[in-house]
Amino acid sequence: MQAILHDKIQIAKAVNAQLITLDEAPKGYKDFDKGAAKKFVIDPHGTAKKAGA
Numbered sequence: 281m282q283a284i285l286h287d288k289i290q291i292a293k294a295v296n297a298q299l300i301t302l303d304e305a306p307k308g309y310k311d312f313d314k315g316a317a318k319k320f321v322i323d324p325h326g327t328a329k330k331a332g333a
Contacts, residue, residue, distance in 0.1 A: 299323050
């Protein structure tokens with residue numbers, strides 16, 4: 281937890297998370313159901329990408 285809080289590791293990379301749009305959500309659900317080894321985070325308004333820029 282301390283490593284995350286002090287920006288020593290990036291949690292999204294550590295848990296294999298992928299940011300997807302609302303339009304990409306159906307494919308993300310299909311991939312997840314097939315056992316994809318990643319987590320999908322739906323960003324319906326594109327605000328996360330803007331915040332990370």
